[in-house]
Amino acid sequence: MWKYRFGALILLVVAGFIGFFVYTTELPVITPGPTASSTPTITASSYAFKLGLDLKSGSHLVYRADTSKLNSGDIKGAMDSLREVIERRVNLFGVSEPIIQVEEGGVLGRGEERLIVELPGVTDLKEATDLIGKTPLLEFKLMNPAVANLPKEELAKKTMSEVFITTPLTGRFLEKTQLTFDRNTREPLVLLNFNSEGATLFAKITKENVGKPLSIFLDGVPISSPVIRQEITGGTATISGGFTPVEARDLSRNLNYGALPVPISLASTQTVGASLGDEATTAGVKAGVWSFAIIALFLVIWYRLPGLLATIALAIYVVLNLAIFKLIPVTLTAAGIAGFILSLGMAVDANILIFERMKEELKKGRVLHDAIQEGFHRAWTSIRDSNTSSIITAVILYYFASTPMIKGFALVFFIGVVTSMFTAITASRTLLKAVGAKGEGKFARFLFGSGIRS
Amino acid sequence: MYIVTHRKFFYILSSLIIVVSIVVLALWGLKPGIDFKGGSLFEVTYPDGRPEKAHLEEALKPLEVDASVRPTRENGFIIRMKDLTLAEQGSVRTAVSFEGKQKIVEERFDTIGPLLGREALGKSFVAIALVILCIVIFITFAFRKVSEPVASWKYGIITIVALLHDVFIPTGAFAILGHYVGFEVDTLFVTALLVVLGFSVHDTIVVFDRVRENLRIAHETRNHKDFATIVGDSIQQTFVRSINTSLTTVIALVVLYFVGPEITKHFSLALLIGIVAGTYSSIFIGSPLLVTVEQWQKR
Numbered sequence: 001m002w003k004y005r006f007g008a009l010i011l012l013v014v015a016g017f018i019g020f021f022v023y024t025t026e027l028p029v030i031t032p033g034p035t036a037s038s039t040p041t042i043t044a045s046s047y048a049f050k051l052g053l054d055l056k057s058g059s060h061l062v063y064r065a066d067t068s069k070l071n072s073g074d075i076k077g078a079m080d081s082l083r084e085v086i087e088r089r090v091n092l093f094g095v096s097e098p099i100i101q102v103e104e105g106g107v108l109g110r111g112e113e114r115l116i117v118e119l120p121g122v123t124d125l126k127e128a129t130d131l132i133g134k135t136p137l138l139e140f141k142l143m144n145p146a147v148a149n150l151p152k153e154e155l156a157k158k159t160m161s162e163v164f165i166t167t168p169l170t171g172r173f174l175e176k177t178q179l180t181f182d183r184n185t186r187e188p189l190v191l192l193n194f195n196s197e198g199a200t201l202f203a204k205i206t207k208e209n210v211g212k213p214l215s216i217f218l219d220g221v222p223i224s225s226p227v228i229r230q231e232i233t234g235g236t237a238t239i240s241g242g243f244t245p246v247e248a249r250d251l252s253r254n255l256n257y258g259a260l261p262v263p264i265s266l267a268s269t270q271t272v273g274a275s276l277g278d279e280a281t282t283a284g285v286k287a288g289v290w291s292f293a294i295i296a297l298f299l300v301i302w303y304r305l306p307g308l309l310a311t312i313a314l315a316i317y318v319v320l321n322l323a324i325f326k327l328i329p330v331t332l333t334a335a336g337i338a339g340f341i342l343s344l345g346m347a348v349d350a351n352i353l354i355f356e357r358m359k360e361e362l363k364k365g366r367v368l369h370d371a372i373q374e375g376f377h378r379a380w381t382s383i384r385d386s387n388t389s390s391i392i393t394a395v396i397l398y399y400f401a402s403t404p405m406i407k408g409f410a411l412v413f414f415i416g417v418v419t420s421m422f423t424a425i426t427a428s429r430t431l432l433k434a435v436g437a438k439g440e441g442k443f444a445r446f447l448f449g450s451g452i453r454s
Numbered sequence: 455m456y457i458v459t460h461r462k463f464f465y466i467l468s469s470l471i472i473v474v475s476i477v478v479l480a481l482w483g484l485k486p487g488i489d490f491k492g493g494s495l496f497e498v499t500y501p502d503g504r505p506e507k508a509h510l511e512e513a514l515k516p517l518e519v520d521a522s523v524r525p526t527r528e529n530g531f532i533i534r535m536k537d538l539t540l541a542e543q544g545s546v547r548t549a550v551s552f553e554g555k556q557k558i559v560e561e562r563f564d565t566i567g568p569l570l571g572r573e574a575l576g577k578s579f580v581a582i583a584l585v586i587l588c589i590v591i592f593i594t595f596a597f598r599k600v601s602e603p604v605a606s607w608k609y610g611i612i613t614i615v616a617l618l619h620d621v622f623i624p625t626g627a628f629a630i631l632g633h634y635v636g637f638e639v640d641t642l643f644v645t646a647l648l649v650v651l652g653f654s655v656h657d658t659i660v661v662f663d664r665v666r667e668n669l670r671i672a673h674e675t676r677n678h679k680d681f682a683t684i685v686g687d688s689i690q691q692t693f694v695r696s697i698n699t700s701l702t703t704v705i706a707l708v709v710l711y712f713v714g715p716e717i718t719k720h721f722s723l724a725l726l727i728g729i730v731a732g733t734y735s736s737i738f739i740g741s742p743l744l745v746t747v748e749q750w751q752k753r
Contacts, residue, residue, distance in 0.1 A: 054717065062570065107576035123560065129540060266540070268566040276497070276561040280715035287714035291706040298702060335642060338710055338718040342649070342725065345706030346656075349699040353660065356695040382663040385596050386656040392588045393652030397645060400581035402574035403489065406645050413649070 008434035011316070011427060019319040021047075025326060047326045052333035052408055055281045057274040058120035059128050060404070063264040064105075065113040069166050070262065078261045079113050081172045085260060086117060086132055095119050115264060118404075123271050136251070137260040138171030139217040140202075142209055164215060164222075167205055172261030173198025177252045182240065188248035190239045190255070199235025207231035216241075218251070220263070284337035291341050292318065295348060303355050309431040310351040310424075317347050317423040324415055333408035343416030346390070350424030353379040376429055383421065390417045458686040461742035468619055468739055475626025478633070484625070485632040487640030490575045492568030494519075494538045497561040498550055499530040505556060507531070513549045517542070524636065527716065530561065538565050578644040582621075585648055589655050590614055596659070600666050603681055603748050612747065613658055616732075616740040620654045621647055623731040624724050637720060646724035653703070654732030657696055658740045664688035665744065682745045689741050700733040 025047035032040045053060050065082060067075045079102045090098045099118040105111035122128045141164035175198070178191040194202055205214065206228045215225040216239050223241035243251065296314065299307035321340065325332065358375030366374065394417060398410035457464070488495050507523055510531060514521040519535040519542065526532045538546065543563065551558045590610040597606040624647065631637035665688045672679050707729065710722040 062567075064567075064569075105570075105573060107573055107580055111573070125540060125543065125563070268564075268570050269540075269543075270562070270564040270566075271560070272562045273560045275499070275559060280717055283713060283715040284718075287710045290713055291709040294705050294709065295702050298705065302698070334715050334717045335645065335721065338714065338721060341706050341710050341714070342703065345703030346653070346699070348702050349656070352695050352698045352702070356692075356698075360691065378667070381667075382660045385663060386659045388592060388596075389589055389655040389659060390652040392592060393585050393648050396581055396585050396588065397648050400577045400584075401641075402570075402577050403641055406641055409645055 004430055004433035007430045011430055012312075015316045015319055018323045022319055022322045022326065047329075049322075049325060050329045050331045051277070051281065052331045052336070052404060053118060053120065053270070053272050054277060054334045054405060055284075055332060055337075056120060056277045057123050057272055058118065059122050059125055059272075060270040061117045061119070061128065061132070061266065062268040063115040063117065063132075064267040065115055066263045066265070067113050074168070075113060078172060079115070081261050082115060082264070086115065089132065090117070090119065095122060113262075114267065123273055125269055125271055129266065129269075136171065136255055137217075137219050137263055138174070138255060139220075140167050140169040140205070141165060141215045141217055141222075142167055142205070143213055143215070164217075167201075169194075169198065169201045169205060170261050171255065173201060174255060177255040179245075179249050179252045180238070187240055188243050188245045190243070190248055190252045192237045192239065192255070194235040194237075196235070199233070202235060202237065203231055203233045280334045281337075284334060284341075288337065288341050288344070291344050295344060299348060299351075303352075305435065306351075306355050306358070306428075306432060309435065310348060310355070310428055312431060313351065313423045313428040314344070314348060316427050317420055318344070320419050320423065321416060324419065325412070328415075330411050330415070331404070331408055332412070333405040335405045336408035336412040339409040339412040340416060343413060343420065347416065347420035347424060349386070350379070350383045350420065351428055353382055354425075354428070372429075372432055376425065380425075383425065387417050387421055456686075457689055457738055458682050458742050458745055461738075461746065464738040464742065468735070471626075472619060472622050475622045475629070478626050478629045482629050482633040484629055484639040485636065486571075486575075487638035487643075488534065488564065488566050488571070489641045490571050490578075490639070492537045492566050492571035494535040494543070494546075494563070494565040496533040496535065496546060496550070496563045497526065497530060498533070499527070499559040499561055500556055501529065501559055502557050504529045504531065505552070510550065513552060514546065517545055517549055519546060521546075537567055574641055578641065581648060582644070582651075585651050586614060586617055589617070589651065593655070593659070593662075597662065597666060600669060603751065604744055608747055609662055609744070612740055612743045613655060615743060616658055616735040617651055617654060619735045619739060620650050620728055620732040624650065624728040627727050628724065640720075642718070642721040643724050646721050646728060649725060650728030650732055653729055654736060657700070657733055657736035660696065661688055661692050661736055661741045662744075664692050665741065681748045685741050685745050689737060693737065696733055696737055700729060703729055 025045040026049070027045070028042045029045050030040045030042050065079060067078065070078055083100055083102050087098070087100045090100065097120055099116070101116050103114045103116050105114050117128075117132060119128050144163055144165050147158055147163050173194050175193045175195040177193065180189050180191045181187065182189055210228050210230060213225040213227045215222045217223070218241075224239055226240070239251075292314070296311040299310050299314075301307070303310065321343075324330070330336070354375045357379045358371050361371035361374045362368070391414065394410050394414035398407060398414065401407040401410055504525070507525060510533075511521065511523050514523070514533070519538060522534045524532050524534075533546075533550070535546065543565065547558075547560070548554070550556075590613060593613050594607045594610040597609045600606050600609070628637055628639055628643065632639070665685055668684045668688050671677075672684060704726065707722045707726045711719060711726065714722060
């Protein structure tokens, strides 16, 4: 008995601390400026809730990457470097907390390669796509031997892909670039430095194609086609495209930020303005508070004392869940909030199962203490089996989610089902036992009864 | 007992509802949202009061974007269009603000390519099929020790019947709502269906679990009750619990529907219909079917 009272006390204190953590991490952090008079900086805590794009403003872009020209073994590396390049570029523009990830398309995966870009706060799609789209695509191509000897007029009729053959060398293998000037003509040049892998490739290509032109393509357009004079092993090359000094400087800078290893095209875009997101957040929070209040009212009226304890267990469930959302962290979406509210309704299911069972045992004439024991014991198999089916649903849903909104829902739902098994069973049992159910008087039986009648 | 003895009535009632659902689905079908068929959706608010709908449609006509305009909230419109390029999005924006003469607030602008839409549809079907399959396997496993008088895999099959019932009802309801009020079916709707599947099984399991327990008790005490009585008792014993659990979930969903964000309104409605159907089926269809199956076996 005193053991349970002590346990309950610890439970409540811990829950209180978790609640305190949840609350304080939502407050803005004020860092005082370097001097007393300077303005302090105000930032959100690193444990503040992470909101999905539908709850704050921003854009979500899905790019399709064209990997058809790559060997299947190179695709992963190319996609990784694509991600890095875009990430570097997005960071450069000061977007806070962008999400850039590679995803495989297709119903069961193994489809086309995609790049997902999420830019919080950027609602101007043109600005967003420019930011990404300006990343140059640098390719090196050789003249197709089949057309090499055709006269000029014939050659003009051929398409670009008939004339040129792609080499594996792309902007992906660049280490850095530099603006230089030709010593004799003073023409501005862009000096490319390949990384070691790129240098090996470049040496191989130049060795095998001495005397042939190697065309350098920028964003699909040939900008210069120098003829290879000898094998180049140093891993450097220059592009001379008749640039002005400004053009050469910009190109060098853009290439430095990273060149796209594969061509990408926009497959879907989503933007959410600030007011819609704010409205959805407020409405979601309001719905959560009201649901909690009405469910609590129902529990207390119908199940009396155990109902009150179940309400406390439900409150513990809420703070525990919110803390988990912060710690993982879970990106909350409108659907995620809906999932959480839904789980409030479902979380009390285990309690209801237990209380109904307790009531039955009381009716059979058991003393209160045994009835509680039996109630928990007998209800367990039902609780275990029924929650397993919800967990199965949540896992499949998470895996097959086609939007971040649904993924958010599945994750919240899963966490909810798992924590509810803990709070509805462990927490409410500790609380029930702590209250001490020794009384056999009418009043005690009333408190543990349920429904409209005694 | 009442439910088991009058089970034919509930079978007929459910069959009627399902037939109606199938008929409306065949007649009108579901209206796919842009996440399934691809296309664009532009939600815009006019802070200084919205123009006439016809006026806006007029402005969008020359762009040839197949716009369908629907008023939303106080001062806004939701415009559905074909899948737009970035440049087209720009001209739609200009047209909607009447060349800048009307102040607009862009609430959201979504464009989804048709390929992504088809993929989302495929994923949805696979997810539904997989959830049903896993649940049946799980039920067969969970009830593996129960073989008398009804084999455990039959519990699984009965669960599928109840699950299909629970999926047909909200789908039929959305076909009707789609026809009359233009409700669309999107990935959130499919999510709602999956949750309904999980919830409904949840409910069915509680009754089946009680049947399992009562069978064991009857066996141990050598009390030769007939199967129908055991099932009837089990339904009765779990009745209040089933209603109460659904009630708390329904409370949460009703609040979500009326107070919650606009964007999850249809979602909570689909869940609401499905969960009511699921509770009904686990009490009035799933468990009585156990008795029906047992009586078939006797013949």
